[in-house]
Amino acid sequence: RKPVTVPGLRAMKAQGRKIVMLTAYDASFAWQLEAAGVDVALVGDSLGMVVQGHRSTLPVTLDEMAYHTRAVARGLSSTLLIADLPFMADRDVAHTLEAAARLVGEAGAAAVKLEGAAPHILDAIATLGARAVPVCAHLGLTPQSVHKFGGFRIQGREREAADRVLSDALAVQSAGADLLVLEGVPSALGERVTHALEIPVIGIGAGPQCDGQVLVVYDMLGITPGKRPKFSKDFLAGRHSVGEAIAAFAEDVRSGAFPAPEHCFD
């Protein structure tokens, strides 16, 4: 397979080909994603919850993100690798650049993801862009804002909040973001944002109209402790291996079979 690239993802949006993305935290899972032909592997700071057992993503450090990113990079060959900037790694330009140097320069990610559209985030996107570091923005239910939201709650349900998500999406695109992850919003808003943006919009609980879909790999294997999140689906159920489950996810995203209405919000 030819390597997946950032411009290649943009071409996929233009051609109407769905983008398949999953999280990975180690080399073995990275290899499973690679073998199943997943387009993008995300070393998400969700590892703070599903690997480390914390209640939120906030305790994850840059050292930990770099450690997992190095491991995942060793398992990949053609899959595009994106790493999350952990909480407060974007507190100023110097820290943002340091984090990109660690995750992209040393650990092997092709791009970094950061949450929100606050003024300092727009600056960070532009600053990284000026250094030719591709950026994935992340809006909607941004987990690093869990305390401000008062829990992991669907965002953009009221008219004003929905308009704000759309204007934030246009702002991160203008600042130079190459991709957007849109999480935990009504399907109608997912569709609005996807059509308004030139850059690919990858949804998680954001409806079927997004340009691609991402899930936490342990959620879609049904091994995350606790109740399955509504926006996820257990792809291992009735199948014989992790590889088969991941391949089924890829197929269902590409065909539009996932997400189904029961995985979506309104």
Ligand code: KIV
């Ligand atoms: O950390 C993560 O896994 C994420 C995805 C859910 C988009 O940010």
Ligand code: NA
């Ligand atoms: Na994340």
